[in-house]
Amino acid sequence: MTLNYLSANHNLIGSILIVDDQPANLRVLATMLKGKNYKVKKAQDGETALMAAQSNPPDLILLDVLMPKMDGYEVCQKLKSNPVTEQIPVIFISALNDVFDKIKAFEIGAVDYITKPFQEEEVLARINSQLTIQTQRKLLEKDRELLQLKQDKLKEEIRQRKEAEAILYQSRALISSILNASLDGIAALQSVRNPKTGTIEDFRCIVVNPITAQFFKLAPEDLTGKLIFKRFINKVNPDLFGYFVDVVEKGKILRKDIKYLHKKKKKWFHLIAVKLGDGFSITIRDITTRKNLELKLNKMATIDSLTKVYNRQSFDFHLAHEWSRCDRTQEPLSLILCDVDYFKLYNDFYGHQAGDNCLQKVASIMDTIVKRSSDFLARYGGEEFAIILPNTPPEGALVVANAIKEEIENANIPHEKSKVSQYITMSLGISTLIPSVNYSPDDLLKSADNALYQAKNNGRNNLFANVLESD
Numbered sequence: 001m002t003l004n005y006l007s008a009n010h011n012l013i014g015s016i017l018i019v020d021d022q023p024a025n026l027r028v029l030a031t032m033l034k035g036k037n038y039k040v041k042k043a044q045d046g047e048t049a050l051m052a053a054q055s056n057p058p059d060l061i062l063l064d065v066l067m068p069k070m071d072g073y074e075v076c077q078k079l080k081s082n083p084v085t086e087q088i089p090v091i092f093i094s095a096l097n098d099v100f101d102k103i104k105a106f107e108i109g110a111v112d113y114i115t116k117p118f119q120e121e122e123v124l125a126r127i128n129s130q131l132t133i134q135t136q137r138k139l140l141e142k143d144r145e146l147l148q149l150k151q152d153k154l155k156e157e158i159r160q161r162k163e164a165e166a167i168l169y170q171s172r173a174l175i176s177s178i179l180n181a182s183l184d185g186i187a188a189l190q191s192v193r194n195p196k197t198g199t200i201e202d203f204r205c206i207v208v209n210p211i212t213a214q215f216f217k218l219a220p221e222d223l224t225g226k227l228i229f230k231r232f233i234n235k236v237n238p239d240l241f242g243y244f245v246d247v248v249e250k251g252k253i254l255r256k257d258i259k260y261l262h263k264k265k266k267k268w269f270h271l272i273a274v275k276l277g278d279g280f281s282i283t284i285r286d287i288t289t290r291k292n293l294e295l296k297l298n299k300m301a302t303i304d305s306l307t308k309v310y311n312r313q314s315f316d317f318h319l320a321h322e323w324s325r326c327d328r329t330q331e332p333l334s335l336i337l338c339d340v341d342y343f344k345l346y347n348d349f350y351g352h353q354a355g356d357n358c359l360q361k362v363a364s365i366m367d368t369i370v371k372r373s374s375d376f377l378a379r380y381g382g383e384e385f386a387i388i389l390p391n392t393p394p395e396g397a398l399v400v401a402n403a404i405k406e407e408i409e410n411a412n413i414p415h416e417k418s419k420v421s422q423y424i425t426m427s428l429g430i431s432t433l434i435p436s437v438n439y440s441p442d443d444l445l446k447s448a449d450n451a452l453y454q455a456k457n458n459g460r461n462n463l464f465a466n467v468l469e470s471d
Contacts, residue, residue, distance in 0.1 A: 014059035014131045015039040019049040019075065020093065021067045025116070029062060029093075032120055033127075046070030050078055053085045060130055062114070065094035065101065073108055080109040087137075089130045093118075103446065111312075112381065121352045129305070133313070136301045143294060150290075158272055158283065161186070185212035185269075185284030188276055189229060191248055200245050203229040203279060212284060236260055247273045247280045254280075257291065268292070304379040306356055307363035315378035315386055319441050322376070322390045327435035334389040334397035334432040337448040338366070338404065341425045341460045343383035345417035358413060358424060359383060365411055369403050386448075394432040394467050401428045401463045409461070425461035427452060433468035443468065 016038050018029050023044070030040045041058060043049035046067060053061065061079070065072040072092055079085045092105045092113040105113055111133075112126050189203035205223045213220045216232060233240050236258060246252045254273040259266060268291035273282040302314040310318070319335075326333040340346070340362060347355040363377075366385060370377045376388040387404075389397050405426055413424035429452025431444055447466045455464040 014127075014134075015041065015056075016060050016062060016127070017041045017043060017049065017052055017058040018062045019043045019046070019067075019072070020062075020064040021045060022064070025064070025093070028118060029123070032118070032123060036124060038127075046072075046075040046078075049075055050085075053079060053088065054082065057085055057088055059088070059134060060127060061088055061090045062093055062127075063090050063110075065092055065105075073104060076105070076108050076110055089134055091126060091130060103442075103449065107442065125352075132305070133301065133311075136297060140297050140301060143297060147290070147294075154270075154272060154283075154285070157184075158274060161281065161283065162274065162276075180209055182209055182211065185209065185215070186282070187212045187284075188279065188281045190277070190279035192227060200248060201230075202227050203244065205229065206279070212282075215284075244273060244280060247275055248278065251275050257287065307359055307379050309363050309367060309385070310376065310378040312378065312381060315376070315380065315388070318376050318378070319388055319445075322374075322388055323435050323441045323444075326390055329391075330434055331391040332393045332432055332434050333444065334392040334394065334430065335444050335448045336387040336389070336397060336401050336404075337380065337429045337445075337452045338385045338387070338401075338426050339428075339452055339456070340383040341420060341427055341456075342415065342418045346415055346424070349417045361411065361413060362408060362424070362426070365407050366404055369400065369407060375400075392432070394430070394465060397430045397432055398463070398465060401430050401465075404428065405461070405463060420459065420461045427455040427460045428463040429453070429455055430463060430465040431468065432465070439468060 016033055018026055018033075018040060019042075020026050020029070021044050026042045026044070030042060033040050041052055041056075043052050047070065049061070049063070052058075063072045063075060067075075072094070076090050076092075079088060079090060086109075089111045090109060092110050093116065094101065094113065095116040102113060111130055114123055114126060186207075186209045187205065188207040190206050191200045192202040192204050193199060194201050205226050205228070208220045208223045210220055213223055216223060216228065230241055233244070240256075240258070243254050243256065247254050253275075254271060256271045257268055258271060259268055261267075267286060267288045270285045270287045271282060272285075273280045302310055304311040322333060340359070343355065343358075346358060350358075359379075363379065363385065366377055366387070370387055372389075374390045378386050378388075380386040387400065389400060392400075405428060408426045409421065409423060411424065415422065415424045418425065429448045429450065431447035431451055433439055433444055433447070447468055451464045451466045455462050458464065
C-alpha cells in the first residue's frame, strides 16, 4: 500500500474506501474526492466494506455510523482486530453530533469524524491530514527498518573487529592498516587504576586511528600512551565516564548516541564500546544525517500542522504517560478541554481561511499561558484544544483555565456571529483526579468533556470544573 505525490501542488493521491448505505451520500463524496484525484472505492454495507478492505486495503476509510445489519462501530472494531486492516485510518461520517458517539468512535479506533451535511473544505482537510499522518508513519517504519539493518551491520562489524583486536599485539602492522582504512573512529584504551583502591581513574590510549585522532586535534602517534580520555569525555558529557567504567568492570556493551560540536558543526555520533582485557575498544560512527532525519520525522508525526501545537495522537500518548507517572507518585492530574464558541458560525461568516488564522491565534495565546515544562497543550480536534496539567490540584487548573478564558477574550478577535460576545470566546471544562485502580484515563476525559458540555449549557464563554474523588 503506497501513496504517491503530485509534484505540482504536493496534494496527496490515496485510495479511499467510502462506506455508506445511502447512494446519495456515496455519490456526493465520490464526486468530491475524484475531483481531487483520489482513487475512490465504494461499499453500501459493512460486510462488503470488510471484504474490500481485506482484499485490497485502501489508504483511508470513510465509514458511516448508522447502517443496517452492521453499524459503523462494529465495522470499525472488525477492521481494528484484523492485522491486515488494523493500521488503516478510519474517519466516521454521521449526522450525529452527540458527544457520546464521538467518544465511542475514538475509543474503538477512529482517528477523526465528519458530520453531515458535508463541507468540502473540511472533508478534504481532514482526509489530507490523516493521509499525511499515514505517510509519516510509513516513513518512520521504513526508517526503523533501515536503522535495524544498520545496527545489525554494526554488530557484525564489532564481532569482526573484536577478532582483529585479539591479535593486536601479534600483528600491529595488520591492525594498523585496518584501522587506518576505516571510515569510523576506532580506538583501544587501557584502564589506569588507583594503586590503593583499584578503582579506574582514567584510560590510556593504546591504539587510535586517524578518524578518532581528529576529535583530539592530534596525530594518532601523539595520542598513544597519553592520559587525556577522561578530560576529553567530561567536556562532551560528564556522565559518560561512568558508562565506560561499567564496560570494563561489568562487561556491559555501551551503545549510545551523543551530540558533539565537531569542526564547528553540531554532529551526532553513535558510540559502541566493548570490554577488551582491562580496558575497552570503541567505534565511533557519524550518524548526523540519519539522526536529523529521525528527529524531523518524529516532530512531523507529533505536531498539528495548522496550529503548531501537539496533535491528538501525541495527546493520547502523553495522557497515558502522565497518568502512569501520577499514579506512581499519587499526585493530582488535571485536564482542561477547551472549545471555541460558535466556531462553525465564524467559519460560515468569515470563511475557512479566516477560521484557520483564528485557530492559530488561539493556539498561540494558549501556548504562552501553558508555561511549565511538564504541561502539555494539544489540538484535540477541530476547534477543540486539550491541556494536560500534571501535579496540579483543581485550584491550579482553575487559575490556568481562567487565564486562558480572559486572554482569549482580551485578544479582541472579531466574531460578529457569536451569540455571547462580539469577539471570539472559549468555553472550558476542567476535571481533576488522583489516578487509581478505580479510574482510567478515559474517565478523566469523559469528566472533562462533561464539564465542557456543562460550561456550554451555562451560556458559553465560561468554565465548569469536575473533581473525581478517590474511593
